[in-house]
Amino acid sequence: MKMNKSQPQFLERAIYFREELSGDYFILWIWDEALGKKCQPGQFFQIRAHYSIADAEETRSLPKLFKPISIYDNAEGRIGFFIKKVGAGTNALYKLKAGDLLELIGPLGNGFPLVTGRKILLVSGGIGYPPLWYLQKKLIKHNLLYWVHGGSGQSDVFPCDEVWTEDGSFGKKGMVTEGISKLIAEKKIDLVYSCGPVPMLKECAIITTELNIEHYCSIEAYMACGIGVCYGCAIPVGQENDWNYLRVCKEGPVFNAGEVLWNKF
Ligand SMILES: Cc1cc2nc3c(=O)[nH]c(=O)nc-3n(C[C@H](O)[C@H](O)[C@H](O)COP(=O)(O)OP(=O)(O)OC[C@H]3O[C@@H](n4cnc5c(N)ncnc54)[C@H](O)[C@@H]3O)c2cc1C
Ligand code: FES
Structure with a gap:
C-alpha cells in the first residue's frame, strides 16, 4: 500500500x-x-x-x-x-x-492509499464524487471496482455503477448507505473507499466496522487556513480511551474509518 x-x-x-x-x-x-x-x-x-x-x-x-x-x-x-x-x-x-x-x-493532504488485487466498493455522496473519480482511474487496472453514488435528486447524479437519490427522481430511492451491506456480501468486497457528508461516512463506518472490512474515508470538514495552522478542522481519531485531535487538512483528509471517533464529533 x-x-x-x-x-x-x-x-x-x-x-x-x-x-x-x-x-x-x-x-x-x-x-x-x-x-x-x-x-x-x-x-x-x-x-x-x-x-x-x-x-x-x-x-x-x-x-x-x-x-x-x-x-x-x-x-x-x-x-x-x-x-x-x-x-x-x-x-x-x-x-x-x-x-x-x-x-x-x-x-x-495525504490522499488515498493505493492498492492492487482487491475487491473494492467506492461510496460517494453529493460533492464527495470528485475525489473518487480520480481514485478509480488509478485503481481500475489492478482491482475489481463497484461504485455507488447518492444525491438529493437527479441533478446530483454522475456516472458510476449504481445511483441512489433521496427523492427517487433517479436510480434507487433512499440513502446511498442503505444498499451497502448487501453489496459487500454479493460482491465479496474487501475494501471500501468513501467520500461525502459526515453522516454518510459515519453510517458507512458503522457497517464496515461490523463486517470487519477495511475502509478509508475522506472527510469534508469545514476549513479555515487549510494548511495545518489553525486547528479549526481537527477531528478525534484513535481508540476510545487513547485518542487525539488530528487535522483534516494536514493528517487527512483521508482517515482509516475504523479509527475515527464518530460519536465525539
Ligand atoms: C478536503 C475537502 C475537499 C472538498 N472537495 C470539494 C470538491 O471537490 N468540490 C466541491 O464542490 N466542494 C468540495 N468541498 C467542499 C467545499 O470546500 C465547500 O463547499 C466550500 O468551501 C464552500 O464555500 P463557499 O464559500 O462557497 O460557501 P460557504 O458560505 O462557506 O458555505 C455555504 C454552506 O455550505 C456549508 N459548508 C461549507 N463548507 C462545508 C464543508 N466542508 N462541509 C460541509 N458543509 C460545508 C456551510 O456551512 C454553509 O451552509 C471539499 C471540502 C473539503 C474539506
Ligand atoms: S483548516 Fe486550519 S488546521 Fe486545518
Missing part, C-alpha cells in the same frame, strides 16, 4: 477550459504537467478566484478565503476541479471564464 506526500506550492494558473454541468455543478480545468506529477487521488487544493480578473468594483467584493476543492482529474497535466456552488467562495469560482486566473495552494 502506497501513500504519497508532496510539498504544497502557492500558484496562479489560468483556466484553460470551463465545463458547465447539471444543476449547480461545473468543472474548472488548468494545465500544468509538473504540478500534475505531484498530485495523488484524495489530495486537494485551497483555491480562490484571482483578484485582478474582472473589473475593479467586482474584484473588491470577491471572498478572501481560499476554499478546499479535491482533485477531480489529473491526466498529462490537465488538472480538473469539479465544484458545486453553495456560497460566496464557490459562486466566485463559478463566475470565472477560460483565461481568468485561479490562485491555488497545494497539493494538500
Whole structure:
C-alpha cells in the first residue's frame, strides 16, 4: 500500500477550459504537467478566484478565503476541479471564464492509499464524487471496482455503477448507505473507499466496522487556513480511551474509518 506526500506550492494558473454541468455543478480545468506529477487521488487544493480578473468594483467584493476543492482529474497535466456552488467562495469560482486566473495552494493532504488485487466498493455522496473519480482511474487496472453514488435528486447524479437519490427522481430511492451491506456480501468486497457528508461516512463506518472490512474515508470538514495552522478542522481519531485531535487538512483528509471517533464529533 502506497501513500504519497508532496510539498504544497502557492500558484496562479489560468483556466484553460470551463465545463458547465447539471444543476449547480461545473468543472474548472488548468494545465500544468509538473504540478500534475505531484498530485495523488484524495489530495486537494485551497483555491480562490484571482483578484485582478474582472473589473475593479467586482474584484473588491470577491471572498478572501481560499476554499478546499479535491482533485477531480489529473491526466498529462490537465488538472480538473469539479465544484458545486453553495456560497460566496464557490459562486466566485463559478463566475470565472477560460483565461481568468485561479490562485491555488497545494497539493494538500495525504490522499488515498493505493492498492492492487482487491475487491473494492467506492461510496460517494453529493460533492464527495470528485475525489473518487480520480481514485478509480488509478485503481481500475489492478482491482475489481463497484461504485455507488447518492444525491438529493437527479441533478446530483454522475456516472458510476449504481445511483441512489433521496427523492427517487433517479436510480434507487433512499440513502446511498442503505444498499451497502448487501453489496459487500454479493460482491465479496474487501475494501471500501468513501467520500461525502459526515453522516454518510459515519453510517458507512458503522457497517464496515461490523463486517470487519477495511475502509478509508475522506472527510469534508469545514476549513479555515487549510494548511495545518489553525486547528479549526481537527477531528478525534484513535481508540476510545487513547485518542487525539488530528487535522483534516494536514493528517487527512483521508482517515482509516475504523479509527475515527464518530460519536465525539
Ligand atoms: C478536503 C475537502 C475537499 C472538498 N472537495 C470539494 C470538491 O471537490 N468540490 C466541491 O464542490 N466542494 C468540495 N468541498 C467542499 C467545499 O470546500 C465547500 O463547499 C466550500 O468551501 C464552500 O464555500 P463557499 O464559500 O462557497 O460557501 P460557504 O458560505 O462557506 O458555505 C455555504 C454552506 O455550505 C456549508 N459548508 C461549507 N463548507 C462545508 C464543508 N466542508 N462541509 C460541509 N458543509 C460545508 C456551510 O456551512 C454553509 O451552509 C471539499 C471540502 C473539503 C474539506
Ligand atoms: S483548516 Fe486550519 S488546521 Fe486545518
